[in-house]
Amino acid sequence: MTSVHVQPETTQPITATSSQRYRAVWRWHFYAGLLVAPILLVLAVTGAIYLFKEPFEEWRYQDVRTLSSPVTAARPLSEQIAAAQQIRPGAEVMSVIPPTAPDRTTRVILQGADTGPFAEGVSVYVNPATATVTGQIDDSATFMRVVRTIHGELMAGVAGDRVVEIAACWALILVATGAYLWWSGPRKRRATSARGRLRRVHAYTGVVAGAAVVFLVLSGLPWSGVWGAGVQRLQETTGSTTPSADAYPDTSTVPTLSGELSHHPDAKVPWAAERLPVPPSQDDEHAAHSGTGGVLQPGALPLERALAAARPAIRRCPAAECDLKILLPSDPTGVYTIVTAPRRDPADAQTLHVDQYSGRVLVSYGWAEYGLMAKAVEQGIALHEGRRYGVANLIVMLGACLALITLVVTGVWMWWRRRPRGRVGAPARVTSRRTAYGVIAIMAVLGVLFPLAGVTMVAVLALDRLVLRRVPRLSRVFG
Numbered sequence: 001m002t003s004v005h006v007q008p009e010t011t012q013p014i015t016a017t018s019s020q021r022y023r024a025v026w027r028w029h030f031y032a033g034l035l036v037a038p039i040l041l042v043l044a045v046t047g048a049i050y051l052f053k054e055p056f057e058e059w060r061y062q063d064v065r066t067l068s069s070p071v072t073a074a075r076p077l078s079e080q081i082a083a084a085q086q087i088r089p090g091a092e093v094m095s096v097i098p099p100t101a102p103d104r105t106t107r108v109i110l111q112g113a114d115t116g117p118f119a120e121g122v123s124v125y126v127n128p129a130t131a132t133v134t135g136q137i138d139d140s141a142t143f144m145r146v147v148r149t150i151h152g153e154l155m156a157g158v159a160g161d162r163v164v165e166i167a168a169c170w171a172l173i174l175v176a177t178g179a180y181l182w183w184s185g186p187r188k189r190r191a192t193s194a195r196g197r198l199r200r201v202h203a204y205t206g207v208v209a210g211a212a213v214v215f216l217v218l219s220g221l222p223w224s225g226v227w228g229a230g231v232q233r234l235q236e237t238t239g240s241t242t243p244s245a246d247a248y249p250d251t252s253t254v255p256t257l258s259g260e261l262s263h264h265p266d267a268k269v270p271w272a273a274e275r276l277p278v279p280p281s282q283d284d285e286h287a288a289h290s291g292t293g294g295v296l297q298p299g300a301l302p303l304e305r306a307l308a309a310a311r312p313a314i315r316r317c318p319a320a321e322c323d324l325k326i327l328l329p330s331d332p333t334g335v336y337t338i339v340t341a342p343r344r345d346p347a348d349a350q351t352l353h354v355d356q357y358s359g360r361v362l363v364s365y366g367w368a369e370y371g372l373m374a375k376a377v378e379q380g381i382a383l384h385e386g387r388r389y390g391v392a393n394l395i396v397m398l399g400a401c402l403a404l405i406t407l408v409v410t411g412v413w414m415w416w417r418r419r420p421r422g423r424v425g426a427p428a429r430v431t432s433r434r435t436a437y438g439v440i441a442i443m444a445v446l447g448v449l450f451p452l453a454g455v456t457m458v459a460v461l462a463l464d465r466l467v468l469r470r471v472p473r474l475s476r477v478f479g
Contacts, residue, residue, distance in 0.1 A: 020435040022184060027427040028443065029177040031460070032170050033411050034424075039154075039167035041408045046151035047216070048401035051386045051394055053144045054343075060143075064125040064135030070102030074128035077106070077303045083131045084108035084124035094121045095267035096303065096326045100319045105134055109267055112140055120145060121264055139264070148265070152223065162452060165224040168217045169453035171404075173446055175214055178206045195417055202410040209403030216400045219380035222271060226452055232275055235373045258351060261337055267325050269339050271381060272374035273351040279362045280333035281355045300329065300356040306336045309359030314340060315366060316348045329356045340366075344387055346378040423476065 058065070081093060091110040099106055105125040112121045120140035127134055139145060146155075153160035182203050222228045259274025269276070301309075307326065317324055317340040327337040335353040342348035350366035370378065379388065386394035430436050440461070447454025468474045 020430045020432045021439065022181065023427050024430045024435055024439040025177050025180050027429065028439065029174060029181060030415075030427055032174055032177070033408075034415065036167040036170045036174075037408045037412050039163060040171055040404060042154070043151060043164065043167065044401045044404040044408070046147050048398055048405075049147050050144060050151055051398055051401070053148075054387075057142070057144060061135075061137060064137065065105055065107075067103045067105060067127060067129075067134075071099070071127075071129040072102070074099075075131040077307075079131040080106045080126040080128060081108055081303070083126050083133055084110060087124050087133055087136055088122060091122070092330065093328050094262055094264055096328065097266070098307075098324055098326070099128055100323060107266075109139070109264060112138060114140065121267075123266075139266070158225065161225045165221070165227060166452045166456055168221060168224065169227070169450035170456070171217050172214060172450065173443070173453060175206065175210050176446070178203075179210060182207060195414065198410050198414050198417075202407060202414065205403050205406045205410070209400060209407075212396065212400035213404055213407075215380075216384065216397065216404070219384035222377050222381065227450060230451070231373070231377070235275075235371060258337070258353075261327050267327060267339075269337065269351050270341075270346065270349045270378060272349075272370050272378050273365055276351065276363070276365055278335060278337070278353055281329065281335050281357055281362075301336075301359050303328070303336070306354050306356065306359055307338065310336070310338050310352050310354050310361055313352060313361045313364045314338070315350055316340070317342070317350070322348060335362060344382070344390070346382050346388075347375075349378070 077096060077098065081096060085091065085093070085108075088110050091112075094109040094111055097107040097109070106128050108124045108126060109121040110124060114120070120138075122136055122138050124136045125134045126132065149155050152164065154163060156163070222231055256278045257274060258269040258276040258278055261278065262268045268274075303326065316322070321343055323341040323343070325339040325341055327339070329335055334356060336356055338352045338354060340348065340350045347367040350364065352361055352365070353363040354361055367375070382388040383393060384397065386397040430439075443457055444454070447457045
């Protein structure tokens with residue numbers, strides 16, 4: 001259960017030890033909920049909105065994405081890319097997303113005003129039949145991009161990412177402590193007062209939706225900076241996913257990682273392939289002169305030929321269920337990176353690196369190559385985004401977001417109604433050192449599993465011991 005918790009009205013006495021333990025857990029639950037409630041509320045609201053990204057953008061941008069009549073004969077992709085580049089002369093091509101249906105446009109994502117590794121681009125939509133531009137959209141300024149930025153980093157960059165991760169980790173601790181308070185607490189009379197009914201809504205919402213909230217948090221943590229990087233290191237250490245750079249003996253230095261090619265949300269490689277090393281294209285004299293009309297590099301194969309060479313290696317990507325994304329080589333040793341992005345089942349995802357001169361598939365990496373941990377994370381991401389099982393999945397995730405909103409609102413509301421004048425109204429400190437240390441030990445274990453939460457625990461304990469207890473006025477306010 002999330003947010004603050006109030007002591008229930010009791011009808012049965014409990015032992016002194018149990019009371020001390022209950023109060024210690026309650027105090028952690030109270031302060032944790034009070035501190036992270038605003039952030040959790042923002043995450044829940046923005047997460048609920050972002051679940052509807054695909055249908056919203058289909059409606060919002062249908063004028064540039066959809067054609068009035070189906071295309072029977074398409075112009076070469078190189079011509080379509082050239083048409084897009086005329087809109088923004090000199091802009092680097094980040095990726096190309098061919099049409100998924102005869103009445104759809106080609107999406108060419110060009111480098112935008114920002115050039116950082118996480119910078120969004122400008123999507124230029126081109127009619128495949130005529131190679132004419134139907135419109136362009138600055139992806140960094142769309143409504144859903146703003147929602148995603150707030151949800152992921154509170155529009156505050158790396159610092160915001162860390163704050164979000166701290167709040168997410170504490171949400172897990174809130175669920176754990178709230179479950180303990182509900183399970184071990186004394187039995188309550190049926191609440192008839194407004195505060196009692198509010199307490200009941202808070203408790204039952206946590207009991208019913210607690211598992212969904214935990215899943216929502218855990219499946220979102222792989223995107224975070226510290227915990228997500230730790231999971232990446234763990235899977236590398238255990239060998240559960242990507243091959244090492246030693247698998248590419250032709251390189252003299254550690255190659256680029258797939259995740260460094262693009263961070264655009266509509267063009268990047270799958271999470272499981274982000275640590276996959278990228279082999280270089282081999283520029284021999286024969287290959288350098290075998291293609292004409294190269295897209296970026298002199299002598300490179302046209303995009304159509306590179307895509308045709310890769311198609312036999314693509315295991316599954318039906319147009320109705322999967323998007324095909326092509327990242328172009330940005331230098332003479334770069335490769336064409338082709339990503340199949342299934343809308344539902346991540347088991348159909350695949351990442352291929354294709355030599356830009358010969359068209360040879362250098363790497364083909366998909367579900368069969370994923371380790372157990374990568375498979376779990378990929379399935380978790382699909383479920384987190386509400387797309388794995390269609391409408392049913394979306395409804396469950398929306399329900400988890402609404403439950404989190406309910407927990408935060410009812411928790412803060414309960415605290416606001418019962419707070420004493422001039423005091424925070426926190427549960428009193430426990431007097432038993434053994435109980436206090438026991439609860440701290442359990443919290444320490446959680447702090448090790450979730451490092452940023454652990455750091456904040458240490459900071460809170462230090463603040464309590466060194467400041468709050470030694471300043472009489474603060475001691476009265478915070479209890």
